[in-house]
Amino acid sequence: MISFFIIIYLLITLGIGFWASKRIKTSNDFTLAGKNLSTSFVAITLFATWFGSSQIMGNPGYFIKDGFSSYVTLILSGSICLFIVGWFYARKLYRMNLVTINDFFRIRYNKKLELTSSILMILAYPHWIAAQFVALAYLFNAVIGIPIEYGIFLGALIVVFYTYIGGMWAVAYTDMVQSIMILLGLNIVLIEVLSKTGGILPIFENKPTEFFYLVPTGGIDEWSDYIALLLAFIIGAIPVQEIYQRVFSAKSERSARNGLFLGAILLVIITSIPLIIGLGGVYLYPELLKDGNNQDIIPSLVNTMTSIPIQILFYGALISAILSTSSGAMLAPATVIGENLIKPYANKISDKRLLLYTRLSVILVALASCYFAYDDTDIIRLVEASLSLILVCLFAPFTFGLFWKKANTHGAWAAIIIGGLTWLFCYIFNSRIDPTIYGTIMSCTSMLLGSMLSFKKAKLKNDALLNIK
Template identity: 45%
Template sequence: MLLTAIIIYLAITVAVGAWASKLVKNSNDFVLAGRSLPLFLSASALFATWFGSETIFGASSVFLEEGLQGVMEDPFGGALCLILFGMFYLRPMYRMGVLTIGDVFKKAFGKQVEFFLQPFFMVPVFFGYVAAQLVALSLIFGTVTELSLLQGIILSAGIVVIYTFLGGMWAISITDFIQTAMIVIGLLWVTVMISQEAGGVNEILSKAPEGSFQFFPDAGFTSWLNYFGAWIILGLGSIPSQDIYQRVMSAKSEKVAVQSTYLAGGFYLTFGLLPLFIALGAKVLYPELYLENKQMLLPSMVLAHGGLPVQIIFFGALISAIMSTASSGLLAPAALISENLIRPIFRKKLRDFHFLWILRCSVVFVALVATYMASRDSNIYELVAGASILLLVSLFAPLTAGLYWKKSLQNRGAPLHVYRYECVLDLR
């Protein structure tokens, strides 16, 4: 019955992608949903940006070993990224009206810099990111079926590619809203179940290993340096990402875009802590499952000890979170490859109809590379962390300089003080 429910859910997701294809009239619709998303779709899409395998599988297993000190990157860094993006980066980029974040670098530093950044820094980070989601989906399929890891990876890639290929950002945004609802309901339901079986929230928290809830590091330069580094890997490293850019810029107005970043940041931190609590409760109640496979603790616990309704809701939430992250992870590099690498070759000779098909073919290409990487490395948390670190060390500083350095703005005709003034208003 659980497998049947999962198949039905996947079929609905693909059907939504097919329906969303009717809304895709041009490349702008495919990449940015025509810049017409209302607040509820924009916020849910941003919330689902990273709420995938690394939050539910990776972060929960790391938390059990290292406590809060081990999960500063996610969910805390993820929430920080959304809020900082809304405060300091969103407005100047939204007003550019460009398709990708690569175009932002082109406006700030010129075509040569933008073209150099694409193949070495902007595009490669998404291969490992998507690979992590494919591994996670495969683990879920392997839990309820007899599929091997590789078979599950191939199946997962095929499903995500279909609805992303058809509907682009429209399909991602609509399915994100449905998937966000599934995530919230599923995590809350399992949290209540775990609390009741363990004798209450306080009982679970009292059995946590010593130091599990230590938020700040011990005294010492090295400890604080590592602590700061954990915050900024995702908190600053994902700011120059096409993934978050395309979700924010799909909002129907600048005001809606700003509001969606704040709402999504709050939701991300709130619900990002629930998998940590659930994992702690599962370890207390079922230590044998924890010792068997730390990454699969939560699904194994629900499958072994939860009733059918709980199983359907929880696995629906898991699949929702991972598919949402994977689909946007496919579209982001596809947009960069098509807009900033392929399109300049044809200059103005390329019609939008043909460019739209180049975008779709690029989605398939990214999926093939990610599938290969997923078959080579199955550590979810490491796959995602590696992607964020590359963005941080290569693109964060140039993007910030490009938006706030006077010389990079003079060709855009906008005084520097305008952006600084608006950021101050946001902080107030």
Template identity: 40%
Template sequence: MLIAAIVVYLLLNLGVGLWASRRVKNTEDFVLAGRKLNFALASMVTFATWFGSETMMGAPGRFVREGFLGVIEDPFGAGLCLVLVGLFYARIFYRWNIITFCDFFGLRYGKSAELLSALLIVPSYFGWIAAQLVSMSIIGQTVFDVPMSTGIWAGAGLVMVYTLTGGMWSVSITDFLHNIILIAGLVILLVILWMETDSVSTLFARQPDGFFRVIPHRFSWHESTEYVIAWITIGLGSIPQQDVFQRVMAAKDANTAVKSAVTAGFLYWTVAFFPLLIALMAVRLHPELLQGDPQLILPNMVLQHAPLAVQILFFGALISALLSTTSGAILAPAAVVGENLIRPFFPKLTDQQLLLSIRLSVLGVTAAAVWMALEQQDVFELVSESSAFSLVSLFIPMTAGLYWKRASLAGCLLSMSLGLLSWMLAAYLNTVTNPIVYGLLASGVGMWGGSLVFRQRGKVTDSVG
């Protein structure tokens, strides 16, 4: 019954995605859902940006072992990102009326900045998508008893089909339905475990000292930097990302874009705590769950100790989260490849030809993510590496381009290249201080020094006005 229910659910998702594809008439429809999403759809699709593998499987395992300090990155940092996007970036970007995030670099700095930003953004998504595919394969292994590689290929094929056909329209409509199932499933499971727990206050009291701390025990250099980096890896690093840009810019107007992003951030902070609390109750009621893979705490608990109806709801919710995150993550780099890596070299492309190139890019992005998923299968690490990549190379030149009028092309290029190279070198040398610190410092120095020494020539678009 469980297997049959999951299969039916997956087929329904595929059907809804294909139905939504009827709305796609041009590139803007495919990438930004025609900029027609109302507040409810825009909020739900933005909320679903990261509510996937790390939130449902990576974070709960860390939480039961390390407490709140182990999950600062997600959900705390992830929710912070959406709130900051709404408060400081959404309205400005919406007025630019652009298709991709990299278009901003082209208009603000020049074509070389657009090209370099695209080359940096596209590979940063491979780890993120791979993390979702690994989680799908874990579900396949747990429920269907299929090999990990088979689960990765099957999950990639399913998401690719409805993303390929309907683009952001498919993502938006399926996300709306996914999130309803997700929240309902988590709430019901939480209530059931709450009723089985003798005393919630006793449960909290039995946790180790400092389990519920949200600040470090002491502020040494190492602990302080690690704490700050946990907040900003996704909190700032995912702001300059195409999937966030697409979801926010798909709103029907600037006010809706702002409100939906902030609402999505607070909704994320609320709903993302459900899996953490569920995991804490689960290991209290069934301590043997701690003996296996921490990523499997919730799936194993539900499969082994929950009635069939709850199993269907939970796995429906889990699959919902993974499908939502994966579809948007595949579409984002594919849009960048078509708009910013192919179109500049073929300026006479018609809109339909551009749309075809983006759809073909969906195939390439999916294939690259499948390869990475097969090579590395730690969900938390895959997600962290993806966000750190964009944090050290793109965040500072993007923010400077919006709020510092003296930011120049030379500063932008130096900021991107020095930030990325310094981060990679520090990671290779395995420095005591987190490599992200070196990457951010180099990126900031590159922007400041390059902009002061090499002034922007020609007309600079008014970035804030």
């Protein structure tokens, strides 16, 4: 019965995507929804894109084990990132009339840096998307009994079709429907759990004092992981394309900024619900922790203690979360491929042909994502890996280039090369301190020194862009 309703829900979702696809006439419609998204649509698509498999299947396990220190790294970090982008980045970038942030690298630096940043951006996304494919595979395995390896392929096939036909318009409309499903499904499960635990207080009563600390209580290894996660989810997410794809799709600068702020609030409130559900679940059924797979706690809980109608709503919410994240994450690198790797180098390419190539890029991204999904099935680590490369290579030239007049091409190359090589070297030799920390420090330092040492010889390009207020 649950399988039947899941199939019906998937068909409805795909139907909405197909209906929305009728609004796509140009490549701009496909990538930026014709720059017509309101504040609410911007907020919902931002929330839906970042509320995915890790929030429902990954985060609860970490919260149960690590307590409120993981709440800071896994929940608050994403909202902090959106607030930072809203306050400091959105206004300047929206006024530049960009399609991707890699356009900024071309305008601020040169075409070679646009090309390099585009390749790095594309390489980072398959890990993120792979995390969603893994989550769909776990879902299909729990509900229908499909083996994980086949579930990954099936999930990829569904998401590819859904993204290919609809583009940003389909993402926006289906995200709105899916967000309603997420809220409805999670809140019903939350009420069911709290009614059996006797409220929220009992599930926290016997926790050790360390559970409530906002920072790690262990040694250097725990602090290293803590700082690395904060860097990845706050700073590393600042230059990612899926944020600015929604910012640039807004109908006005005000809609873009307010959408970021509202999305940040939604992210904090709604992502806290699965944590409470998971904690209440192991309070009622401690055996849920015994199999060692903390990513399966909430689905196992729902199967154990809820009725069929509630299970249908929950799995509808879970599917919604994964599909919305997958489609948004898949559209971002496909847009970069079309706008920054194909369009500048294809002589007099028509808009119709560009739209086709961007759609085909969705398939290419999906194939790469499947490879990583089969290679690593830890959802949180897949997401962290996707942000590390962007953090150690692109954050410094992106941020310094936007806010510092002396930033130049020499500094940008130094940040990308030295930051990336430092991260790779530390990763290969398994440094005790997380490689992301070393890479970020070296990238920012190289950006500063490289720009300062070459300042007298370098000519600042497009200086007027930096005077935008």
